Structure formats: structure tokens, C-alpha cells
Amino acid sequence: MSELFEMGIREIQAGLAAKEFSAVEVAQAATDRIEANDFQDGGVNAFLEFTPEMAREAAARIDEQLAAGKTPSEIGPLAGIPMAYKDNMNLLGTRTTCASRMLENYESAYTATCVQRTLDAGAIPLGKLNMDEFAFGSSTETSAFGPTRNPWDLERVPGGSSGGSAAAVAAGFATVTLGSDTGGSIRQPGSFTGTVAVKPTYGVVSRYGIVAFGSSLDQVGPFARSVEDAALALNAISGHDALDCTSQPVDTDFTANLAEGVKGMRIGIVPAFMQAQGLTPEVKDKVAEAAEHMRTMGAELVEVDLPNAQAAMSAYYVLGPCEAFSNLSRFDSVRYGYCEPGHKDLGGQYEASRAKGFGPEARRRIMLGSYLLSAGVYDTYYYPAQQVRTLITQDYTRAYEKCDVILLPSSPRTAFKFGEISDPMSMYLSDMFTVSLNIAGNGGMSVPVGLGVDTNLPIGVQLQSPQFKDENMFRAAAALEQVYGKAPIAPAFARKAGE
Amino acid sequence: MAQHVTERDVRDIAEYTRIHLDEDEVKQMTIDLNDIIESLKPITEYDLEGVVPTFHPIGSLSNVMREDVEVPGFTQEEALANAPAKQDDCFLIPSILGEGGDR
Numbered sequence: 001m002s003e004l005f006e007m008g009i010r011e012i013q014a015g016l017a018a019k020e021f022s023a024v025e026v027a028q029a030a031t032d033r034i035e036a037n038d039f040q041d042g043g044v045n046a047f048l049e050f051t052p053e054m055a056r057e058a059a060a061r062i063d064e065q066l067a068a069g070k071t072p073s074e075i076g077p078l079a080g081i082p083m084a085y086k087d088n089m090n091l092l093g094t095r096t097t098c099a100s101r102m103l104e105n106y107e108s109a110y111t112a113t114c115v116q117r118t119l120d121a122g123a124i125p126l127g128k129l130n131m132d133e134f135a136f137g138s139s140t141e142t143s144a145f146g147p148t149r150n151p152w153d154l155e156r157v158p159g160g161s162s163g164g165s166a167a168a169v170a171a172g173f174a175t176v177t178l179g180s181d182t183g184g185s186i187r188q189p190g191s192f193t194g195t196v197a198v199k200p201t202y203g204v205v206s207r208y209g210i211v212a213f214g215s216s217l218d219q220v221g222p223f224a225r226s227v228e229d230a231a232l233a234l235n236a237i238s239g240h241d242a243l244d245c246t247s248q249p250v251d252t253d254f255t256a257n258l259a260e261g262v263k264g265m266r267i268g269i270v271p272a273f274m275q276a277q278g279l280t281p282e283v284k285d286k287v288a289e290a291a292e293h294m295r296t297m298g299a300e301l302v303e304v305d306l307p308n309a310q311a312a313m314s315a316y317y318v319l320g321p322c323e324a325f326s327n328l329s330r331f332d333s334v335r336y337g338y339c340e341p342g343h344k345d346l347g348g349q350y351e352a353s354r355a356k357g358f359g360p361e362a363r364r365r366i367m368l369g370s371y372l373l374s375a376g377v378y379d380t381y382y383y384p385a386q387q388v389r390t391l392i393t394q395d396y397t398r399a400y401e402k403c404d405v406i407l408l409p410s411s412p413r414t415a416f417k418f419g420e421i422s423d424p425m426s427m428y429l430s431d432m433f434t435v436s437l438n439i440a441g442n443g444g445m446s447v448p449v450g451l452g453v454d455t456n457l458p459i460g461v462q463l464q465s466p467q468f469k470d471e472n473m474f475r476a477a478a479a480l481e482q483v484y485g486k487a488p489i490a491p492a493f494a495r496k497a498g499e
Numbered sequence: 500m501a502q503h504v505t506e507r508d509v510r511d512i513a514e515y516t517r518i519h520l521d522e523d524e525v526k527q528m529t530i531d532l533n534d535i536i537e538s539l540k541p542i543t544e545y546d547l548e549g550v551v552p553t554f555h556p557i558g559s560l561s562n563v564m565r566e567d568v569e570v571p572g573f574t575q576e577e578a579l580a581n582a583p584a585k586q587d588d589c590f591l592i593p594s595i596l597g598e599g600g601d602r
Binding site: 075105106107109134202203216217242245246248310311313314315317318325329333334335336337338339343344345346347348349350353354355363364366367368370371374380381383384385386387388389390391393423424425428439440441467 | 504508509512513514515516517518519520528531532534535536538539540541542543545547550551552553555556557560563565573574577578580581582583584590592593594595
């Protein structure tokens with residue numbers, strides 16, 4: 001039998017229903033593992049805040065309902081499931097720091113809709129997860145509270161910005177976690193940690209209660225060790241929310257077609273992506289191998305073109321900082337956030353507080369956004385970037401006339417070592433295969449396909465779907481999972497043979 | 500490397516964004532911003548004549564209105580809960596008209 005930390009949602013709920021274990025035992029197993037592996041020197045450092053009491057209380061409530069005769073599915077679709085949340089998501093009773101000194105002591109003033117929906121569905125909240133500061137980064141190294149380590153190799157980054165969310169799932173600390181993706185911040189760490197990592201279509205999940213980075217780009221999604229668990233989690237958090245007017249009335253069951261296989265599906269391949277500069281041979285081989293498996297299972301491979309994808313990087317690094325500049329102007333050292341004491345004038349207090357509260361990457365993006373939106377410069381970058389957005393969206397629309405999903409790399413390479421990529425421009429290239437999707441607002445996910453032959457580290461392939469057709473990528477992902485198996489727990493954290 | 504912003508521009512931007520930078524930081528920020536802005540060049544080289552911009556991924560959205568009904572909002576206490584400094588149910592800030600006023 002599996003250990004509790006290895007189980008998926010259905011397995012946990014079957015065990016709860018059969019009274020093989022209680023929800024409190026599930027919570028205890030998860031919190032024990034986190035205590036043993038996350039906090040000490042050299043630990044994973046996935047958690048910025050750990051909530052064992054909250055977990056135990058939530059689990060006790062589940063046990064009460066089970067004792068009263070309810071089944072787990074009657075209690076809720078995530079009843080008894082250990083979960084944790086990226087620390088840009090408000091949860092009453094916890095701080096929401098965005099891994100920034102600016103919000104180091106910020107107490108959540110309310111609970112984000114996506115988090116509340118998991119709690120209403122019966123999830124056990126384990127705590128808040130590390131990230132790049134304000135989600136600006138691709139490695140979790142910009143966290144003000146120290147980087148998260150990749151459970152597959154503690155000398156390497158877990159990717160980012162949702163690095164804590166990815167690492168917590170890969171290390172078997174949580175069954176499901178939530179992250180957010182503005183330019184690849186779910187899919188790239190998903191690839192680096194070998195987890196199933198979903199960025200749904202913009203509007204599928206409410207953004208209410210998520211600290212905003214790029215409001216037209218941000219979207220919340222789940223990390224899990226199986227496609228089904230990710231689909232069940234997305235079922236629980238998706239749909240319209242009156243508190244986010246961009247959220248849409250989505251009532252799709254993302255598990256509905258997982259068993260259908262890919263026979264008859266049209267899988268789009270972008271030849272130019274496979275020749276992209278910087279794409280490592282081992283990742284390229286894995287994408288080709290995944291495509292071949294899908295063909296063998298009855299899918300049709302079709303070549304599609306996204307001719308404006310090369311402009312997507314520049315468009316993203318215009319739009320992202322512009323929106324971030326606007327969103328981060330709210331940190332005024334008065335209503336909340338870090339305040340540098342001792343200033344006799346308000347202007348001086350603003351300038352000192354924002355200088356000390358924001359880390360280097362946050363300062364860079366704020367100042368870049370300010371420059372790009374300034375008079376005279378706006379017409380050179382910002383307006384054209386929004387025009388490029390139209391071209392990218394049209395590219396996708398044309399491509400999806402010929403295919404149901406597009407298959408491409410999630411990241412050009414496997415996880416890198418701490419400090420290996422130090423200049424901002426090289427770091428931005430981590431996002432080369434992910435940013436177009438956010439600009440168009442479509443859905444995409446990273447699915448683990450085993451280890452690279454050169455680095456022996458996890459590789460994910462990315463599946464992308466048309467807007468509000470996220471079920472297409474789930475169907476294709478489930479077929480790949482048939483071949484490659486579910487996402488394993490990283491070996492150093494897995495049960496040893498004979499245990 | 501093209502010079503898009505000078506150190507003087509960076510000082511202006513720092514003032515506008517209310518972020519204090521010391522002289523070393525101004526130098527480094529000038530280098531970083533010029534590097535990044537140079538990399539955005541493809542955007543300026545596209546033929547975009549007549550292309551309508553897309554400002555939002557869900558194009559069909561227009562003003563979304565809610566029913567005009569009262570719902571509970573933050574209490575004053577909740578709104579002030581995270582304030583670094585407060586006094587008498589108000590946010591407390593340094594004087595904005597110079598020193599010397601009643602506190």
C-alpha cells in the first residue's frame with residue numbers, strides 16, 4: 001500500500017471512506033514530513049509560513065463529518081487533501097508576503113477566492129509557499145527569504161516564480177498546491193520539478209485576493225503529481241466570481257475526457273520552436289519523443305506556425321513591467337507594507353520605504369515600466385506591444401484551425417544551479433516558450449516526460465489549448481501520462497526500497 | 500550598446516516611482532535598463548500599420564456591472580490593521596506641509 005504522502009486525491013478519499021485512516025492522520029503525516037525536510041539548513045525551503053494548527057483543525061472538521069456518516073465526495077471534492085498556496089494568495093490567519101520585505105508582516109485581510117474554494121471543498125491548508133519576490137523571476141532566487149531548493153537536486157533552483165508550489169509537490173509535502181503564472185511561472189517550475197503544472201485560460205480562475213503582478217496576464221492554476229489530481233483541483237477553483245469581473249462562468253469538468261486517449265486528436269508542432277536557439281538537445285529529444293508517442297496512440301501530428309512568437313518575448317517584457325509598475329504603485333508605506341521610520345516628510349518616507357521594501361528585480365521592473373509608459377516612449381513600446389498581442393492571438397487562432405492542442409517545450413533546459421544565471425536578460429530567456437500564451441490568454445500546462453539523458457533531471461513538455469478549451473490539453477496530458485507514468489516524488493524524498 | 504536612458508533619466512524615473520537610489524545604484528540601474536530596453540527592439544521594428552491593439556485577452560468584455568446592493572465591506576479596524584503607523588482611527592503620516600503643525 002502507498003504511504004499517505006504518495007497518494008493522489010482519489011486514493012486519499014477512498015481510504016477516508018473505508019476508514020483506513022482519518023483526515024487528521026493525513027494532515028499529521030504531511031506536517032511531519034514538512035517539519036522533517038523543509039526548514040532546517042539545507043532543507044527545501046518551500047514554505048514561508050507553516051500552518052499545522054490550521055491543518056489539524058480543518059482535518060478534524062472533515063473527520064467529524066465522516067463520523068456523521070458523510071462520504072468524502074459529499075463533504076467536498078478536495079475533502080482531506082493536503083494543500084498549500086503560493087504566498088501571493090491571501091488566506092485569513094496567515095501573512096501574505098509575496099516573498100518581499102515590503103510585505104514581510106502583512107496579515108491577510110481576507111481570503112482569496114481560489115483559496116476559499118479549496119477550503120470549501122474540504123482541503124487541508126498546510127501553509128504558504130515561497131516564490132520569486134512579487135513573482136518577478138524564474139528561479140525563486142529573488143525571494144527575500146532565501147531560495148527554494150529543487151527536491152531533485154538541492155544544489156539547483158526549482159524554477160519560478162512558483163518555485164515553492166512546485167517543490168512542495170515534487171517533495172511530497174502536499175498533494176496539490178496552487179501557483180500563479182504571468183509569463184510561465186507555473187509551467188517552467190513544473191518542468192524543472194517534474195510535476196503536472198497547469199496555467200488555465202485567462203478568466204477560468206478568479207484572481208480576487210491574489211497580489212496582482214500583470215493584471216491582463218496573471219492566472220492561477222494547480223500543481224499535482226497526476227493529471228487527474230490537477231483536473232480535480234481546477235474543477236474546484238474554476239468558475240465565475242462576482243469579485244473578479246474578468247472571471248468567466250466556466251463549468252467544465254476537466255476530468256471528463258481524461259480516459260478518451262488521443263486517437264483522432266490533432267497535435268500541432270511548431271517546427272521553428274524545435275530549432276530555437278538555446279533549446280537543449282535533451283529537451284528537444286523529449287518533445288519529439290512525446291510527439292511520436294502521441295502519433296503511435298492514434299493522434300495526428302500537424303505542423304503549425306506561430307510566426308510572431310519571436311516578438312512575444314519583447315512584448316511580454318514591455319507589458320509585464322508596465323502592468324507591474326502600475327500595480328506596485330499601491331505600496332505607499334502608509335496603508336500597509338514596509339515603512340522606513342524616522343522620516344519627517346512623506347516624500348522621503350515613500351522613497352526610503354520603497355527602496356528598502358523592494359528587492360533589485362522588483363525595483364528594475366517598476367522603473368522599466370515607468371519608463372515604457374512615459375510620454376513619447378509609450379508609442380514606441382507599449383502601444384506596439386499591444387498590437388503585437390493582436391498578431392500573436394491571430395497566430396494562435398489560425399494554428400488552432402488545424403489542431404486541437406500544440407505540443408512544445410515548457411523550458412529550453414532543465415533546472416540550473418543557484419547563481420548559474422545571474423544577468424537579468426539571460427534569466428528572461430527561461431520564459432521563451434511560455435510567454436506567448438499569457439499574451440494571448442490561452443491555456444497551457446507542463447507534463448513530466450521523464451529525465452533528460454544529459455542532465456538526468458526532470459523535463460516537462462508543454463501542451464497548449466485554445467481559449468476556454470483547456471479540456472483538450474488535459475486529454476492529451478492524460479494520454480502522455482499513460483506512457484510516462486504519474487509524476488514521481490523526487491528520489492531523495494521518496495520511500496526507499498524495502499521501507 | 501545604444502543609450503536609451505541616461506543616469507539623469509534614471510534619477511528622474513527613481514523620483515517619479517518614489518524609489519530612492521544611491522549613486523552606485525543609479526549607475527547599475529542605468530546599465531540594466533539600457534540592456535533590457537535594447538532587447539525590446541524587435542517591438543519597434545515590426546510593421547504594425549493598421550493592426551488594432553488588444554489591451555485585454557478577453558476581447559468581448561465590456562463594463563461589468565454588479566447589482567447595486569449593499570454588501571459588507573472592511574471595517575475601519577480591518578482597514579487599519581496593517582498600517583505601519585496609526586492614530587485615532589486614522590493612518591498616521593509625516594507632515595506634508597512642513598513641520599510645526601499640531602500633532
